[in-house]
Amino acid sequence: MIGKSLLYLVGLVGVVGWTGAVNAATAVGPICDQGARVGSTTYYSCNGGSHNALDMSNGTCSEWNHRGMINVSKYYKYYGGCANTCGGSSCNGGAGNYYVVSGGSGWEFRQLHVNSNGSSGSKTCDRCPLGLVGSTGQSTGAHVHADNRQYGTRKTAWYTSVGTTCGSSAYCGNRVGTPTL
Numbered sequence: 001m002i003g004k005s006l007l008y009l010v011g012l013v014g015v016v017g018w019t020g021a022v023n024a025a026t027a028v029g030p031i032c033d034q035g036a037r038v039g040s041t042t043y044y045s046c047n048g049g050s051h052n053a054l055d056m057s058n059g060t061c062s063e064w065n066h067r068g069m070i071n072v073s074k075y076y077k078y079y080g081g082c083a084n085t086c087g088g089s090s091c092n093g094g095a096g097n098y099y100v101v102s103g104g105s106g107w108e109f110r111q112l113h114v115n116s117n118g119s120s121g122s123k124t125c126d127r128c129p130l131g132l133v134g135s136t137g138q139s140t141g142a143h144v145h146a147d148n149r150q151y152g153t154r155k156t157a158w159y160t161s162v163g164t165t166c167g168s169s170a171y172c173g174n175r176v177g178t179p180t181l
């Protein structure tokens with residue numbers, strides 16, 4: 001009886017999965033500086049607590065563009081209102097100024113901690129400037145945080161599947177992942 005119920009549940013999840021079309025996108029690094037690197041992946045600073053996202057930096061604050069990472073035109077919804085800083089704050093729940101690209105079946109791709117400038121705001125674009133590399137929200141140093149979530153749970157396959165790890169290039173010409181959207 002338990003086995004039969006479990007089979008039914010698995011079947012139901014399979015059917016639900018077909019209701020929203022999702023596709024693998026390609027994400028490149030967010031900073032057009034050859035020195036940009038990945039500093040955190042599944043764990044903060046590579047060996048700290050659970051993170052399940054990419055943190056990328058070129059060691060500067062407010063000197064470089066924070067660019068859209070998806071390599072085709074997508075709608076980036078902007079959530080702003082956080083003061084530009086190279087330190088940290090709890091603004092927007094710790095996300096700081098951020099963007100969300102929404103896909104099917106609860107999937108999202110997000111880029112956090114943007115220092116806003118004249119480029120910031122909701123828009124449809126392909127790898128365009130979204131603001132400056134900064135440290136708005138819960139962040140102790142200027143960087144770009146990128147994650148791929150489904151119904152709010154951060155997934156790791158989008159970057160582990162292409163071999164992105166600590167020290168990988170976060171240059172805008174380098175593929176860092178294949179997020180689901």
Ligand SMILES: [Zn+2]
Nearest residue numbers: 053054055145
């Ligand atoms: Zn992060």
